[in-house]
Structures are given as structure tokens and as C-alpha cells.
Amino acid sequence: MVRQRLTxxxxxxxxxxxxxxxxxxxxxxxxxxxxxVDKIAEQAGFSKGAFYAHFTSKxxxxxxxxxxxxxxxxxxxxxxxxxxxxxxxxxNQMENIFLAVKNxxxxxxxxxxxxxxxxxxxxxxxxxxxxxxxxxxRDISDTIDELLVxxxxxxxxxxxxxxxxxxxxxxxxxxxxxxxxxxxxxxxxGKALRQLLPNN
Numbered sequence: 001m002v003r004q005r006l007t008x009x010x011x012x013x014x015x016x017x018x019x020x021x022x023x024x025x026x027x028x029x030x031x032x033x034x035x036x037v038d039k040i041a042e043q044a045g046f047s048k049g050a051f052y053a054h055f056t057s058k059x060x061x062x063x064x065x066x067x068x069x070x071x072x073x074x075x076x077x078x079x080x081x082x083x084x085x086x087x088x089x090x091x092n093q094m095e096n097i098f099l100a101v102k103n104x105x106x107x108x109x110x111x112x113x114x115x116x117x118x119x120x121x122x123x124x125x126x127x128x129x130x131x132x133x134x135x136x137x138r139d140i141s142d143t144i145d146e147l148l149v150x151x152x153x154x155x156x157x158x159x160x161x162x163x164x165x166x167x168x169x170x171x172x173x174x175x176x177x178x179x180x181x182x183x184x185x186x187x188x189x190g191k192a193l194r195q196l197l198p199n200n
Contacts, residue, residue, distance in 0.1 A: 016054045018044045020068070023061045028107040032062060032114045059125060062115055067132055069108050073101065074136045077167070078143040086151045087144075087163075091197055094167065095190030102175050109175055133168075140164040158197065166196055 006014065022044035026035040037058050041051040055061040080097060084090040101108075119126040144160040158166070170192055178184040 012054070015046065015050060019046065019051060019054060020061065020065060023058070024065055024107065024111070027062065027065070027114060028110050032058070032118050059118075062111075062118075063125075063128055063132070065111060066115055066129075069111075070132055070136045074139050076100075077140055081140070081143045081147050084147060087147060087156070087197065090147065091190065091193045094171075094193055095187060098171055098174070098189040101171065102178050106179050109179060112172070113176070137161060137164045137168065140167065156197075163197060167193070170196070 019040060023035070023040045026040050026043060029035075030039070035058060037051050038048055040058065040061070041048050055064070076097060077094075080093050081090055084093065115129065119129045138161075141160040141164040144163050148156065148160065156163070171189065174184075174189050174192075
């Protein structure tokens with residue numbers, strides 16, 4: 001079967017995706033400081049010039065990776081929220097989302113830690129990281145608001161935004177610690193959410 005020739009826009013998208021995948025692999029192996037633009041480009045099979053045709057720096061591609069992952073994760077949470085009729089139903093399902101994230105790969109957790117450490121040394125980078133997190137929280141909290149309306153305008157001691165922060169903060173912390181040892185308590189995320197969040 002003859003492969004259909006890609007358009008210029010499709011080739012650009014393919015190149016960009018290959019560079020992103022290469023960067024994910026390189027950052028997870030060598031860390032942010034240990035990864036160079038040359039290494040990312042070479043591993044993807046492109047020249048350094050090809051890299052700079054798509055990204056201005058390794059910081060930009062790192063941020064793009066985190067943005068894509070956060071968008072994907074926020075979307076999965078939003079989909080689950082939209083399926084529920086009550087906050088208690090959502091809490092019961094969040095353990096499954098947590099397990100899916102934890103079992104998928106250690107790579108994303110490593111990248112998050114890498115970028116957090118890097119951003120804490122550079123205020124301009126930290127501002128970009130903060131904006132990403134705030135947007136994720138806002139997207140999730142908007143969907144939680146809709147859930148509370150579906151639940152006959154259920155009241156909560158926490159705002160939708162506070163619930164979103166709780167879900168993400170607890171998940172990120174537990175995910176990191178779950179990679180340390182096999183003795184991590186099973187079902188802890190769901191149990192903790194049921195204690196922390198209003199469960200009508």
C-alpha cells in the first residue's frame with residue numbers, strides 16, 4: 001500500500017510530535033539540566049535547526065510537554081465528573097483515575113519534579129508553570145460547579161475551586177510517594193478524598 005504524501009502542515013506536526021517524544025525520553029533519562037537541544041534533536045533524527053524551527057528552547061518544549069500532559073489529565077477528570085450525578089459518586093471513581101495515572105508511568109511524575117525544581121530557581125519560569133496549574137484548576141472547578149448544579153444545587157463547605165485544588169494536590173503528592181515503595185497503602189487516595197471532601 002502506497003503511503004499518502006503528507007502535506008507541509010502534516011509534516012510539521014509529525015516533526016513536532018517526534019521532537020516532543022524524544023524530549024520526554026531524554027528528560028526522563030538525563031533530567032532537565034542533563035538534556036541538551038542537540039540530544040533531543042539527534043535522538044529524534046533531526047538537526048538542531050529543525051528543533052529551533054519548532055521550539056525556541058528546551059525550556060519551551062519542557063513546558064509544552066507538561067501542558068499536554070496536564071490538559072490530557074484534566075480532560076480525563078472532567079469526563080469522569082460529567083458522568084457523575086453526585087459529588088460522592090465522583091469521589092468513589094477518583095481512585096480509579098488515580099490508579100490509572102500511577103500505573104501509566106513514572107515518567108510524568110519525574111518530569112513534574114524536574115520542572116518544579118527548575119522553576120523554583122527562575123521566577124519567569126515559575127510564572128508560566130503557575131499559569132498552567134491555575135488553568136487546570138479552573139477547568140476542573142468549572143466542571144465540578146456543573147456537577148453540584150446537577151446534584152440539585154448541592155451545597156459544600158468547600159468551593160468548586162477548593163475541591164479541584166484538593167483533588168490535584170492529594171493526587172500529585174500520593175503519586176510521588178507511591179513510587180517509593182510497594183508498601184504504599186492501597187485505596188488511600190479514595191479514602192482520603194472521602195474524609196476531606198463533603199460526601200452527600
